[in-house]
Amino acid sequence: xxxxxxxxxxxxxxxxxxxxxxxxxxxxxxxxxxxxxxxxxxxxxxxxxxxxxxxxxxxxxxxxxxxxxxxxxxxxxxxxxxxxxxxxxxxxxxxxxxxxxxxxxxxxxxxxxxxxxxxxxxxxxxxxxxxxxxxxxxxxxxxxxxxxxxxxxxxxxxxxxxxxxxxxxxxxxxxxxxxxxxxxxxxxxxxxxxxxxxxxxxxxxxxxxxxxxxxxxxxxxxxxxxxxxxxxxxxxxxxxxxxxxxxxxxxxxxxxxxxxxxxxxxxxxxxxxxxxxxxxxxxxxxxxxxxxxxxxxxxxxxxxxxx
Amino acid sequence: xxxxxxxxxxxxxxxxxxxxxxxxxxxxxxxxxxxxxxxxxxxxxxxxxxxxxxxxxxxxxxxxxxxxxxxxxxxxxxxxxxxxxxxxxxxxxxxxxxxxxxxxxxxxxxxxxxxxxxxxxxxxxxxxxxxxxxxxxxxxxxxxxxxxxxxxxxxxxxxxxxxxxxxxxxxxxxxxxxxxxxxxxxxxxxxxxxxxxxxxxxxxxxxxxxxxxxxxxxxxxxxxxxxxxxxxxxxxxxxxxxxxxxxxxxxxxxxxxxxxxxxxxxxxxxxxxxxxxxxxxxxxxxxxxxxxxxxxxxxxxxxxxxx
Numbered sequence: 001x002x003x004x005x006x007x008x009x010x011x012x013x014x015x016x017x018x019x020x021x022x023x024x025x026x027x028x029x030x031x032x033x034x035x036x037x038x039x040x041x042x043x044x045x046x047x048x049x050x051x052x053x054x055x056x057x058x059x060x061x062x063x064x065x066x067x068x069x070x071x072x073x074x075x076x077x078x079x080x081x082x083x084x085x086x087x088x089x090x091x092x093x094x095x096x097x098x099x100x101x102x103x104x105x106x107x108x109x110x111x112x113x114x115x116x117x118x119x120x121x122x123x124x125x126x127x128x129x130x131x132x133x134x135x136x137x138x139x140x141x142x143x144x145x146x147x148x149x150x151x152x153x154x155x156x157x158x159x160x161x162x163x164x165x166x167x168x169x170x171x172x173x174x175x176x177x178x179x180x181x182x183x184x185x186x187x188x189x190x191x192x193x194x195x196x197x198x199x200x201x202x203x204x205x206x207x208x209x210x211x212x213x214x215x216x217x218x219x220x221x222x223x224x225x226x227x228x229x230x231x232x233x234x235x236x237x238x239x240x241x242x243x244x245x246x247x248x249x250x251x252x253x254x255x256x257x258x259x260x261x262x263x264x265x266x267x268x269x270x271x272x273x274x275x276x277x278x279x280x281x282x283x284x285x286x287x288x289x290x291x292x293x294x295x296x297x298x299x300x301x302x303x304x305x306x307x
Numbered sequence: 308x309x310x311x312x313x314x315x316x317x318x319x320x321x322x323x324x325x326x327x328x329x330x331x332x333x334x335x336x337x338x339x340x341x342x343x344x345x346x347x348x349x350x351x352x353x354x355x356x357x358x359x360x361x362x363x364x365x366x367x368x369x370x371x372x373x374x375x376x377x378x379x380x381x382x383x384x385x386x387x388x389x390x391x392x393x394x395x396x397x398x399x400x401x402x403x404x405x406x407x408x409x410x411x412x413x414x415x416x417x418x419x420x421x422x423x424x425x426x427x428x429x430x431x432x433x434x435x436x437x438x439x440x441x442x443x444x445x446x447x448x449x450x451x452x453x454x455x456x457x458x459x460x461x462x463x464x465x466x467x468x469x470x471x472x473x474x475x476x477x478x479x480x481x482x483x484x485x486x487x488x489x490x491x492x493x494x495x496x497x498x499x500x501x502x503x504x505x506x507x508x509x510x511x512x513x514x515x516x517x518x519x520x521x522x523x524x525x526x527x528x529x530x531x532x533x534x535x536x537x538x539x540x541x542x543x544x545x546x547x548x549x550x551x552x553x554x555x556x557x558x559x560x561x562x563x564x565x566x567x568x569x570x571x572x573x574x575x576x577x578x579x580x581x582x583x584x585x586x587x588x589x590x591x592x593x594x595x596x597x598x599x600x601x602x603x604x605x606x607x608x609x610x611x612x613x614x
């Protein structure tokens with residue numbers, strides 16, 4: 001199958017591309033900067049420019065689209081004005097998909113679309129939508145419009161809702177890198193109490209999961225998550241244990257954020273039973289690899305995050 | 308105030324434009340065909356073409372936007388693929404509004420966005436959304452994204468949900484024209500039982516109402532409706548009475564549509580109390596004018612609807 005991937009150089013996208021290539025598919029990626037990976041066909045494009053979504057689909061002529069591109073700048077994406085531009089670009093991409101006879105459209109959503117139940121897991125069919133931030137409201141509004149459109153025009157449509165991801169190339173201000181980097185520098189890793197339950201998934205698994213969803217015929221919303229809730233504190237502790245510097249983990253050193261949700265966890269029956277995907281990277285392995293990544297990456301940090 | 312109106316030549320738009328002009332505002336309209344009304348500044352534009360939404364806002368440089376343009380082709384608009392393109396164009400319009408410092412954005416929704424309560428009126432705050440057709444799902448998804456965006460960027464945002472409209476230039480296959488035209492031709496007007504309750508509003512009132520909403524500072528969703536529910540049968544009977552040919556009204560001659568909703572009616576407190584708008588055209592006056600319109604229009608009908 002010929003798969004057009006938007007956002008294929010991103011945090012999850014790079015792993016989705018690898019996974020699609022590994023299962024024998026042809027991958028065409030859009031990118032705002034020229035790329036060197038010759039296993040992939042590249043189309044230089046900024047999808048937020050007028051007419052680009054239609055042009056890209058025309059040039060790529062894909063059988064399926066995996067649409068991962070969206071506002072992603074750390075700290076800014078929650079409220080970024082481009083969230084609305086991404087709704088527009090996503091709708092244009094789906095319109096172009098119909099015009100060019102693309103029969104499968106998969107895109108990524110977020111666990112922030114849910115009104116998280118304090119006592120249970122987020123269920124694709126039962127948990128209502130919330131309006132936490134512009135980001136998740138734009139995502140979920142986009143999903144609703146795309147789903148109705150795809151249903152009307154018999155395009156097979158899936159929406160993978162990503163839960164909490166960690167892994168290589170993660171922004172250094174996020175939980176795993178900030179704890180890992182403090183420890184690597186021999187500094188105390190000051191954390192909040194970390195009492196909340198979260199579903200953590202390695203981005204390599206998340207990329208493989210959404211690639212599997214894309215090439216499946218499963219339709220509708222599918223949680224992309226490990227199905228193994230963990231306390232945030234346990235993740236910090238595990239990084240301490242792996243590195244042999246558990247004394248540097250200072251839980252409760254920072255105040256808990258106001259209105260911190262007690263749990264953001266997922267029902268994963270659809271991903272497991274319908275898509276047939278199972279996580280292959282345990283939290284311990286994932287955190288060990290993250291520590292390795294930050295050990296090697298520390299020198300190149302300023303460059304990596306200056307863009 | 309300088310108001311950019313999209314869809315200003317349409318069924319509701321033409322009356323909104325008149326109303327804005329009458330209250331002393333400067334009106335800039337987009338149109339796909341050159342127009343002659345010199346009270347209005349015209350911008351030739353097809354808003355579904357890439358980049359047009361941004362260009363139009365740049366050229367118009369408005370203080371406020373009244374966005375009425377959308378898929379409207381009778382019978383086709385429920386499922387038309389352009390519904391998704393209109394979501395994209397509407398998001399681009401709002402993005403351009405932010406860029407150009409437009410402080411007020413008003414757009415039109417539909418009563419079909421609601422999951423109509425069988426026993427009561429649709430309430431902006433309480434009645435949940437439904438997914439009846441691509442049209443209303445696209446509209447309501449668009450509203451949700453625009454509302455979150457406007458809230459984030461302090462653009463004053465309103466969404467006028469139109470209920471059942473009738474009036475001059477209505478498509479001849481719809482209720483009022485089809486009954487009026489049968490009677491004018493001396494033919495029996497075959498109707499279903501017409502037991503359902505609906506909120507009918509003359510398009511001249513609807514145009515005036517959404518113009519009033521645009522120039523107000525009322526935010527959020529506002530029902531555009533008369534607040535006077537009528538049985539569909541009563542509307543047919545009234546046309547018969549006004550024309551003096553009540554014997555031609557044949558209620559029950561056609562089978563009722565399956566799943567015909569028992570009521571589509573509106574709470575109008577926001578429109579009345581917050582916007583301060585009251586309908587000025589009674590159903591009887593509106594239907595009398597519609598009959599006059601169809602008396603005069605019968606000769607030009609093929610031209611009017613051949614586009």
